[in-house]
Amino acid sequence: MKKKGYMEFVCKRFCSFYKPGSEALACAGYLFFENAFALEAIKDMVERIDITEANPTLLYDSVLRAVCRRCDFLADGCDFREGIPSPPCGGYILLESLIREGILTEDELNRILEETHF
Numbered sequence: 001m002k003k004k005g006y007m008e009f010v011c012k013r014f015c016s017f018y019k020p021g022s023e024a025l026a027c028a029g030y031l032f033f034e035n036a037f038a039l040e041a042i043k044d045m046v047e048r049i050d051i052t053e054a055n056p057t058l059l060y061d062s063v064l065r066a067v068c069r070r071c072d073f074l075a076d077g078c079d080f081r082e083g084i085p086s087p088p089c090g091g092y093i094l095l096e097s098l099i100r101e102g103i104l105t106e107d108e109l110n111r112i113l114e115e116t117h118f
């Protein structure tokens, strides 16, 4: 079950698949943020992102694969990850934006993945 505050900042804000009442569905993009950061830290990072620049590119595929490969939606079919024109989840968009804007480095992401055993 998703936590309300995290859902507001990761899903409602960034995910085009978000629907009210979908609290039971959590992709790995969402779970990464819930596991890795306090809500206040996410709020702080989100405020520093230019959302209009969010344009997922798979530019950091080698790193983001580490998140997506743990995702239940990958098994069921995530069109974005399969190369079918479709947006990724909000967690993916947020994560890629943080890396692109230098708020989170790929080394920091790898360290978080190791430390949280995500």
Ligand code: SF4
Pocket: 027, 028, 029, 030, 067, 068, 069, 071, 072, 073, 074, 078, 080, 081, 088, 089, 090, 091, 092
């Ligand atoms: S982009 Fe797709 S596979 Fe990757 S975390 Fe999001 S929903 Fe899951």
